[in-house]
Amino acid sequence: MAVQKSIERAGKxxxxxxxxxAYLFMIPTLxxxxxxxxxxxxxxxxxxxxxxxxxxxxxxxxxxxxxxxxTVDPIFLKSLKVTxxxxxxxxxxxLILGLALAVLLNKKLSGIKIFRxxxxxxxxxxxxxxxxxxxxxxxxxxxxxxxxLRQLGFSGVGWLTDERVVLLSLSIIKWWSVGGMMMVFLSxxxxxxxxxxxxxxxxxxxxxxxxxxxxxxxxxxxxxxQLITGLIGCMQAFEEAQIMTLGGPNYASHFINYDIYxxxxxxxxxxxxxxxSWVLFLIIMVLTMIIFRKSESYVYYEND
Amino acid sequence: xxxxxxxxxxxxxxxxxxxxxxxxxxxxxxxxxxxALKDNAAVFKVPPQIIPKxxxxxxxxxxVAKLNFGRQFMISMGVSVISCIGQVCSCMSxxxxxxxxxxxxxxxxxxxxxxxxxxxxxxxxxxxxRFWTKIGAYGTLWPMIIPAxxxxxxxxxxxxxxxxxxxxxYDDAARIDGANRLQILTRIIAPMSKPLMTVIxxxxxxxxxxxxxxxxxxxxxxxEKWPLSLGIGRMTSSxxxxxxxxxxxxxxxxxxxxxxxxxxxxxxxxxxxxxMNNTGVK
Numbered sequence: 391m392a393v394q395k396s397i398e399r400a401g402k403x404x405x406x407x408x409x410x411x412a413y414l415f416m417i418p419t420l421x422x423x424x425x426x427x428x429x430x431x432x433x434x435x436x437x438x439x440x441x442x443x444x445x446x447x448x449x450x451x452x453x454x455x456x457x458x459x460x461t462v463d464p465i466f467l468k469s470l471k472v473t474x475x476x477x478x479x480x481x482x483x484x485l486i487l488g489l490a491l492a493v494l495l496n497k498k499l500s501g502i503k504i505f506r507x508x509x510x511x512x513x514x515x516x517x518x519x520x521x522x523x524x525x526x527x528x529x530x531x532x533x534x535x536x537x538x539l540r541q542l543g544f545s546g547v548g549w550l551t552d553e554r555v556v557l558l559s560l561s562i563i564k565w566w567s568v569g570g571m572m573m574v575f576l577s578x579x580x581x582x583x584x585x586x587x588x589x590x591x592x593x594x595x596x597x598x599x600x601x602x603x604x605x606x607x608x609x610x611x612x613x614x615x616q617l618i619t620g621l622i623g624c625m626q627a628f629e630e631a632q633i634m635t636l637g638g639p640n641y642a643s644h645f646i647n648y649d650i651y652x653x654x655x656x657x658x659x660x661x662x663x664x665x666x667s668w669v670l671f672l673i674i675m676v677l678t679m680i681i682f683r684k685s686e687s688y689v690y691y692e693n694d
Numbered sequence: 695x696x697x698x699x700x701x702x703x704x705x706x707x708x709x710x711x712x713x714x715x716x717x718x719x720x721x722x723x724x725x726x727x728x729x730a731l732k733d734n735a736a737v738f739k740v741p742p743q744i745i746p747k748x749x750x751x752x753x754x755x756x757x758v759a760k761l762n763f764g765r766q767f768m769i770s771m772g773v774s775v776i777s778c779i780g781q782v783c784s785c786m787s788x789x790x791x792x793x794x795x796x797x798x799x800x801x802x803x804x805x806x807x808x809x810x811x812x813x814x815x816x817x818x819x820x821x822x823x824r825f826w827t828k829i830g831a832y833g834t835l836w837p838m839i840i841p842a843x844x845x846x847x848x849x850x851x852x853x854x855x856x857x858x859x860x861x862x863x864y865d866d867a868a869r870i871d872g873a874n875r876l877q878i879l880t881r882i883i884a885p886m887s888k889p890l891m892t893v894i895x896x897x898x899x900x901x902x903x904x905x906x907x908x909x910x911x912x913x914x915x916x917x918e919k920w921p922l923s924l925g926i927g928r929m930t931s932s933x934x935x936x937x938x939x940x941x942x943x944x945x946x947x948x949x950x951x952x953x954x955x956x957x958x959x960x961x962x963x964x965x966x967x968x969x970m971n972n973t974g975v976k
Contacts, residue, residue: 408797416787416791418785419788423807508719518906626814626816650816650819667816671814674814678812
């Protein structure tokens, strides 16, 4: 068999060989990966150490960009702080809310499918459409929220104009579309074998105990995945700032991604923007690594 | 008997909670819809009118006329459909090679594709922007379309995972019948991968339809080439004034295609999410 195979292999012209043909199927990646990933990564790392206005070629400047960002730039550190705060609010809230809603809907009741669709509906709305809608709801004069508040006898809130509130307002948009996360948790909960619950019930574990000691450990891989994707998502908030607030008021919603965008495409400081993007990348990498490290202690994998 | 009563109470409680959470989920959408039907005076009414006194359906046609909607809609549709085709083809092709063919460097390419999912978009945006500008693609929609033909990492990964579950015996049988590898992919593997292809198609259509960043970078200076995402995103800060009823009408029309696809392919939406941990929602 092996001999026959090797004869077969030797006799074929190269274009009929599996190894060659496989590379033909790989062509999209063979072009796409270098063009859209490898080269841009290397080039932006190089430019992070350069002065570059986008017109002339980049000029090597050593650590100048990084020094500027961390010692002179009044906005960069603020944007880091804002982004962290945004992630710190949103990652836990969306995880808990998503899981709670999934638990709520994880029951065979009549009409439950319709409710799942309703909860999932806001996730379908394209980001831009949702932002425009909420921009209207947050309006301080004619917006729905302030209208309701005034009805109840409170004074209106400057949802997008008060720098203490704006991050909360943007978070509300995120909470609204928690349905996607809920669906992932739901599919995680439903893949927990029913025998486990039965066994737990025999041992006298009731609702909360079943959830705490059966469901929770079984869905930790999903939780872990959602934690990482949620964190990466929050660190890259952009459209909200670009469309709704322009980073304001007083840079209170000036996310780091928006700062990179303005540094590069408004102020033409491409080198500095590259440096910022690498700082962001490193932060995300370090955070992901920490979560991975910690995960060994609480994530339960069935196959292990 | 007591146990049954307890169960009824807990079910009722659950229903109440479910209904309670429905309000914040559905109300903004409802508000969007009713605002779109109001006349301009009713929009500024304090307190806000939840249900308008009269329905102004003509807001939809007015909004369409005002925002150059038709043209932007066609551009968005064209770009999204082409991206969708490109992404299905490229991801199927790469996924097939990674799942079913033997070649040198397979593992390496697989890990490179997975690794590239971790990279934040902003890191690559500037050099990619420089590249497209250098080859004269600034001010065109090519930077949106071409990448779709070069395989998206996540969808390629999905394709690879799906195709590894199809038994190899199909390939062998087809080879004995004289089929080449392209024929195996298009005639045998692809028909068996319809759910996968639907998920990829939906995700890539949605991705292109929702994409705001790329058109913002490449065609912001050319309003005649704006897709809908850019048109809708820019309308509130533009010179159209503050006709929120028209804005909301346009916003509804913008999200309508995605909504229609969702109602026809609900299971595939959920499947796409379920694929993150190998199961769907029952």
